[in-house]
Amino acid sequence: MPPTPGRRFKTAIYEQFARVSKALASAHRVELVELLAQGPRTVDALARMADMTLANTSAHLQVLRGAGLVESTREGLFVTYRLPDPSVADLLLAVRKVAEARLAEVAKVTRAFLAANSQLEPVDEAALRARVRRGEVTLLDVRPPEEFASGHIPGALSVPLPALVKELARLPRRREVVAYCRGPYCVLAIEAVKQLRARGFKAVRLEEGVLDWAARGLRVERTGA
């Protein structure tokens, strides 16, 4: 039997929804979107950060663009990709939330990794805010400087992980250090805390990243253009 007009309409709409989900239906593409949520990037920077070949990265970015999840502009030799609007970041957070709620494996994998790296006590966000305001803790953003520039937690210092050791001298020894990076599954802050502790600092990790911070309606600071 032929489909009714109502069925035709439904199918068309659901296909559009599926198209969006399909775009995030690959681990590589999720990673690319997560990276782009921290700020715009060139294809080649993304390829290096995600440990993928250039051609493969380009191909995946085009799938994402086809679904409207990213947009791109050419600037000289480079093509820069970015998220077109905040709803894409919200979608990423929604996926993460479902994954956390429903897939025991996420928790299992996380715990296994954190244990292997003797990583402890993710910090409570509400308590932190008060302590940062009172100057009791040093808040470090250990992501690359461009990501800091395109949005960071107010009061944070930009100390990219590779520069951490050199910058140590400038940090007050007594004060506790809180480090954060892209979010609960980003490894930069984990590594930073490990290094800080090895050098005698009292250091903990903030689980949340800027994305989570913003999603709670909290203010985000921006530098430069």
Added chain:
Amino acid sequence: MPPTPGRRFKTAIYEQFARVSKALASAHRVELVELLAQGPRTVDALARMADMTLANTSAHLQVLRGAGLVESTREGLFVTYRLPDPSVADLLLAVRKVAEARLAEVAKVTRAFLAANSQLEPVDEAALRARVRRGEVTLLDVRPPEEFASGHIPGALSVPLPALVKELARLPRRREVVAYCRGPYCVLAIEAVKQLRARGFKAVRLEEGVLDWAARGLRVERTGA
């Protein structure tokens, strides 16, 4: 070169996220989740509502269950599927929002269908609430009665579309009628408004469904168990 432990961890996590997205990466599965967001259903009810074969519906439901997006219990002959928690409905809304923001085609398809059905003026939600409270409009929930039971907008009357014509006598002629169903892309209310108008009622459609209503933090009424 061998992957670092950090890379291994990232890949494992992103694969879990992708698994969730993958579950919604098919028009059929999106439809099933949307139906389940209105309340629990048996496989066979879902198959009929989504115009799919029983075997195919069962297969898709199992993909969804594998990703943790639905859960099922057997009750006698019937297996009932349901959404395990509200984060799944939130995910659906996030997908819809991105699709609306990014895919011009959604808007195009919608407008085409609504025009073909001479459907007009989706109603403003804030204004509606006040008018319902003052008794100026009759608010109709035209979904099947089980969906009404598992959650509806406060003050709404359950008048399933197939029963609409019979129930007309009980509606005050003078008062404007507002009909809603599952959400902006559900066709039940569109059809209801068409029938009401053909019989001389002043009728408009409320775009939002119960899901959207709840997502705004507004109260939802529940009947029975």
Added chain:
DNA sequence: CCTTTAATCAATAAACTACTAGAGTAGTCA
């Protein structure tokens, strides 16, 4: 003009996915 670098395209093989038809299982009821 030729070279270099960034990105994309084209072609392929391997790996998945969707759907159907038909067989099989679990539970109900006479």
Added chain:
DNA sequence: TGACTACTCTAGTAGTTTATTGATTAAAGG
């Protein structure tokens, strides 16, 4: 017990997606 209903599983086919390779295009600079 046997007939029946709701659902799941199996196998097979068709179609889609993925990563890789090497070729190609686009811009910048000597």
